[in-house]
Amino acid sequence: xxxxxxxxxxxxxxxxxxxxxxxxxxxxxxxxxxxxxxxxxxxxxxxxxxxxxxxxxxxxxxxxxxxxxxxxxxxxxxxxxxxxxxxxxxxxxxxxxxxxxxxxxxxxxxxxxxxxxxxxxxxxxxxxxxxxxxxxxxxxxxxxxxxxxxxxxxxxxxxxxxxxxxxxxxxxxxxxxxxxxxxxxxxxxxxxxxxxxxxxxxxxxxxxxxxxxxxxxxxxxxxxxxxxxxxxxxxxxxxxxxxxxxxxxxxxxxxxxxxxxxxxxxxxxxxxxxxxxxxxxxxxxxxxxxxxxxxxxxxxxxxxxxxxxxxxxxxxxxxxxxxxx
Amino acid sequence: xxxxxxxxxxxxxxxxxxxxxxxxxxxxxxxxxxxxxxxxxxxxxxxxxxxxxxxxxxxxxxxxxxxxxxxxxxxxxxxxxxxxxxxxxxxxxxxxxxxxxxxxxxxxxxxxxxxxxxxxxxxxxxxxxxxxxxxxxxxxxxxxxxxxxxxxxxxxxxxxxxxxxxxxxxxxxxxxxxxxxxxxxxxxxxxxxxxxxxxxxxxxxxxxxxxxxxxxxxxxxxxxxxxxxxxxxxxxxxxxxxxxxxxxxxxxxxxxxxxxxxxxxxxxxxxxxxxxx
Amino acid sequence: xxxxxxxxxxxxxxxxxxxxxxxxxxxxxxxxxxxxxxxxxxxxxxxxxxxxxxxxxxxxxxxxxxxxxxxxxxxxxxxxxxxxxxxxxxxxxxxxxxxxxxxxxxxxxxxxxxxxxxxxxxxxxxxxxxxxxxxxxxxxxxxxxxxxxxxxxxxxxxxxxxxxxxxxxxxxxxxxxxxxxxxxxxxxxxxxxxxxxxxxxxxxxxxxxxxxxxxxxxxxxxxxxxxxxxxxxxxxxxxxxxxxxxxxxxxxxxxxxxxxxxxxxxxxxxxxxxxxxxxxxxxxxxxxxxxxxxxxxxxxxxxxxxxx
Numbered sequence: 052x053x054x055x056x057x058x059x060x061x062x063x064x065x066x067x068x069x070x071x072x073x074x075x076x077x078x079x080x081x082x083x084x085x086x087x088x089x090x091x092x093x094x095x096x097x098x099x100x101x102x103x104x105x106x107x108x109x110x111x112x113x114x115x116x117x118x119x120x121x122x123x124x125x126x127x128x129x130x131x132x133x134x135x136x137x138x139x140x141x142x143x144x145x146x147x148x149x150x151x152x153x154x155x156x157x158x159x160x161x162x163x164x165x166x167x168x169x170x171x172x173x174x175x176x177x178x179x180x181x182x183x184x185x186x187x188x189x190x191x192x193x194x195x196x197x198x199x200x201x202x203x204x205x206x207x208x209x210x211x212x213x214x215x216x217x218x219x220x221x222x223x224x225x226x227x228x229x230x231x232x233x234x235x236x237x238x239x240x241x242x243x244x245x246x247x248x249x250x251x252x253x254x255x256x257x258x259x260x261x262x263x264x265x266x267x268x269x270x271x272x273x274x275x276x277x278x279x280x281x282x283x284x285x286x287x288x289x290x291x292x293x294x295x296x297x298x299x300x301x302x303x304x305x306x307x308x309x310x311x312x313x314x315x316x317x318x319x320x321x322x323x324x325x326x327x328x329x330x331x332x333x334x335x336x337x338x339x340x341x342x343x344x345x346x347x348x349x350x351x352x353x354x355x356x357x358x359x360x361x362x363x364x365x366x367x368x369x370x371x372x373x374x375x376x
Numbered sequence: 377x378x379x380x381x382x383x384x385x386x387x388x389x390x391x392x393x394x395x396x397x398x399x400x401x402x403x404x405x406x407x408x409x410x411x412x413x414x415x416x417x418x419x420x421x422x423x424x425x426x427x428x429x430x431x432x433x434x435x436x437x438x439x440x441x442x443x444x445x446x447x448x449x450x451x452x453x454x455x456x457x458x459x460x461x462x463x464x465x466x467x468x469x470x471x472x473x474x475x476x477x478x479x480x481x482x483x484x485x486x487x488x489x490x491x492x493x494x495x496x497x498x499x500x501x502x503x504x505x506x507x508x509x510x511x512x513x514x515x516x517x518x519x520x521x522x523x524x525x526x527x528x529x530x531x532x533x534x535x536x537x538x539x540x541x542x543x544x545x546x547x548x549x550x551x552x553x554x555x556x557x558x559x560x561x562x563x564x565x566x567x568x569x570x571x572x573x574x575x576x577x578x579x580x581x582x583x584x585x586x587x588x589x590x591x592x593x594x595x596x597x598x599x600x601x602x603x604x605x606x607x608x609x610x611x612x613x614x615x616x617x618x619x620x621x622x623x624x625x626x627x628x629x630x631x632x633x634x635x636x637x638x639x640x641x642x643x644x645x646x647x648x649x650x651x652x653x
Numbered sequence: 654x655x656x657x658x659x660x661x662x663x664x665x666x667x668x669x670x671x672x673x674x675x676x677x678x679x680x681x682x683x684x685x686x687x688x689x690x691x692x693x694x695x696x697x698x699x700x701x702x703x704x705x706x707x708x709x710x711x712x713x714x715x716x717x718x719x720x721x722x723x724x725x726x727x728x729x730x731x732x733x734x735x736x737x738x739x740x741x742x743x744x745x746x747x748x749x750x751x752x753x754x755x756x757x758x759x760x761x762x763x764x765x766x767x768x769x770x771x772x773x774x775x776x777x778x779x780x781x782x783x784x785x786x787x788x789x790x791x792x793x794x795x796x797x798x799x800x801x802x803x804x805x806x807x808x809x810x811x812x813x814x815x816x817x818x819x820x821x822x823x824x825x826x827x828x829x830x831x832x833x834x835x836x837x838x839x840x841x842x843x844x845x846x847x848x849x850x851x852x853x854x855x856x857x858x859x860x861x862x863x864x865x866x867x868x869x870x871x872x873x874x875x876x877x878x879x880x881x882x883x884x885x886x887x888x889x890x891x892x893x894x895x896x897x898x899x900x901x902x903x904x905x906x907x908x909x910x911x912x913x914x915x916x917x918x919x920x921x922x923x924x925x926x927x928x929x930x931x932x933x934x935x936x937x938x939x940x941x942x943x944x945x946x947x948x949x950x951x952x953x954x955x956x957x958x959x960x961x
Binding site for chain 1: 856865878
Binding site: 493498499502583586591603617621628629631632635636 | 790905
């Protein structure tokens with residue numbers, strides 16, 4: 052049982068643009084053990100969703116993938132779509148961000164939850180329906196039995212997200228990818244849904260790759276965190292240690308920029324100066340250099356290699372540990 | 377890239393534009409010169425195949441086909457321009473009114489439009505033809521009338537999306553009246569949609585006129601019309617099959633040209649509309 | 654329903670009242686005033702307008718559509734005779750259109766921006782530009798004159814004792830139906846393609862693929878049904894075009910159908926007949942649109958909620 056759940060090595064994704072292919076993921080590498088809960092955090096556009104889509108084989112038309120993605124030892128890059136389809140929903144499943152549009156408005160809830168069961172497990176209609184009911188009850192959907200025949204527009208956002216989770220877990224995948232599962236929900240619901248995911252993941256021993264831009268969510272729900280910026284992982288490590296140490300200047304900036312209750316009146320929210328660079332504009336060297344208060348000439352010359360700053364904790368910065376001016 | 381240089385790079389637009397320019401050129405040319413007077417009857421030379429003297433041959437009365445085609449372009453263009461003009465004048469006004477006023481005005485305009493759509497252009501032309509007698513004017517009026525509900529519908533739909541946009545809300549919040557908002561904000565933003573629609577309706581108008589004159593309800597002799605030439609060609613189907621081919625080809629190329637231009641304009645004027653091309 | 658009522662009023666107004674003198678029109682300009690007056694009286698045109706309108710409406714409701722002036726026969730009979738030609742023609746054309754267009758549209762969408770897509774788009778551009786009567790003439794020249802597979806005109810009749818038969822009747826309708834279908838299919842194919850492409854962009858398609866459905870399974874199981882909603886609207890709208898086309902095509906192929914009747918009625922200035930026919934056509938269009946609306950509600954459960 053030594054094969055890691057997921058092994059990503061030097062993953063690069065090129066997206067077609069009007070000016071030619073542009074690197075959106077620039078060398079992402081990480082390993083997930085079975086049952087591990089890994090978080091992926093970063094601003095919009097940093098490539099976290101792309102990483103998830105690359106694992107699922109659902110990148111947009113025209114995208115080119117280089118590098119290696121191994122799920123339980125099986126290489127996914129270069130796999131034919133039909134072959135990958137057999138793995139999707141069965142060994143690896145994904146929950147998306149927008150519950151309002153992620154379900155087919157013309158099919159009943161029961162039909163959609165039963166679909167992966169009929170596809171991968173060959174269950175007949177009645178058995179699939181019974182199992183779908185059980186799943187909906189697992190995700191604590193109220194009135195599950197009536198909801199089987201309801202249509203998505205009759206459910207609220209939170210309820211739809213529960214249905215999505217039920218669908219993703221239907222065949223008991225080894226890896227669940229949750230891409231901002233609660234961002235589109237009300238704050239009160241966010242906590243509930245995340246706790247639900249926690250519980251379900253713990254109970255089944257599956258791995259969880261949780262993507263979010265919210266530090267609080269990361270701190271509470273995952274064991275390890277990877278911070279992404281402009282298509283690369285700039286820092287990765289155990290959640291507590293990472294947020295305590297904040298080795299990379301970007302992590303420091305993110306942490307400082309989080310809104311807090313109880314800050315003094317009139318206190319300004321610290322922000323990271325500048326903006327995320329357009330993909331095509333990233334030159335050689337560290338992508339964060341333009342916005343980094345610690346940047347020196349050497350930073351712009353070559354992409355920084357990972358520096359070990361603690362047990363299983365690395366940061367891609369040649370000046371980690373130095374205090375900000 | 378500015379518009380003219382982008383336009384010239386767009387294949388559909390260029391191809392369509394060339395055909396349309398050709399059509400216009402022929403129509404204009406017809407006022408100045410034709411190989412033969414189009415209506416000149418020359419029975420001894422009837423049903424000649426294409427030759428140096430008559431580039432496309434002659435018809436059953438000895439008239440030169442090429443000349444008839446060239447002059448026929450006039451009828452087609454006249455119908456297109458005027459019918460679309462009527463449609464825009466009436467339809468855009470109604471559509472803008474419906475979008476600006478909402479409520480029962482909008483309902484009324486929409487019912488009117490639905491109702492107008494229930495009477496295809498041909499039928500209206502037939503009805504009018506029965507009463508007022510067939511002719512080019514009747515045809516133009518009928519086709520024009522039919523364009524009004526079409527333009528009304530599309531104007532209202534586009535105008536509604538503009539009205540709901542924030543900058544319009546801002547203008548209204550500043551106290552700008554509905555008429556001014558319509559003229560200054562809504563109209564410029566839907567102009568591109570209307571231009572594309574106008575090009576397409578032009579093509580449809582040409583087809584409609586051809587159908588009408590094929591049935592004898594459009595341009596009357598001696599004014600040449602492609603549709604009528606087709607009808608004459610059909611009766612000569614066994615003796616001179618080519619007679620039916622030339623006018624049909626003219627119609628197809630004109631319509632094709634306009635459609636291609638319309639598609640091209642759609643891509644060029646509003647890239648958002650071009651999504652699913 | 655309201656539309657129909659308004660339609661009937663308008664038709665009556667235009668044909669019965671507005672152009673000054675109906676009887677004059679019917680008899681032509683050279684008629685003597687006495688002849689005109691006699692006809693007026695015979696047709697009851699000297700009664701007040703509202704009375705005539707009421708009579709006409711009553712007639713419509715009981716299928717008593719009056720008498721054709723030119724044929725001197727009950728209009729209802731004339732129409733019934735012609736329907737047996739026009740309805741099968743329209744149905745055949747519609748069936749051909751739908752099959753061809755849906756197949757081409759879905760195919761093009763699945764090969765988006767590749768050779769298959771471009772080919773379909775080019776073919777449909779051409780199809781749209783073809784006047785249906787030209788297609789008809791060309792088809793006749795090819796498949797009736799050069800290759801005598803189909804008749805180039807006329808209708809043999811559905812019964813063998815009329816000299817026809819089921820097969821013979823159908824043969825007469827094939828070329829006209831194809832001519833009609835070519836144009837309509839081109840329009841519908843483009844539309845189907847863009848409807849399918851739009852649906853393919855939706856989030857739930859990504860969810861379906863994430864569940865493990867292959868591209869083909871997604872197309873058949875999720876996309877098509879959703880794409881049918883806009884496609885149905887267009888099909889309903891195309892019906893009006895189909896009717897227009899039928900009028901022309903029946904003249905091209907000399908088919909004794911409703912379209913031909915309309916045309917002959919105009920030529921004969923047979924106003925009662927024209928009135929009845931126009932009303933019939935308007936009614937048909939309104940009914941079809943109504944049916945489309947109902948079908949909508951069946952296909953899209955969201956609409957039931959909106960209470961249309």
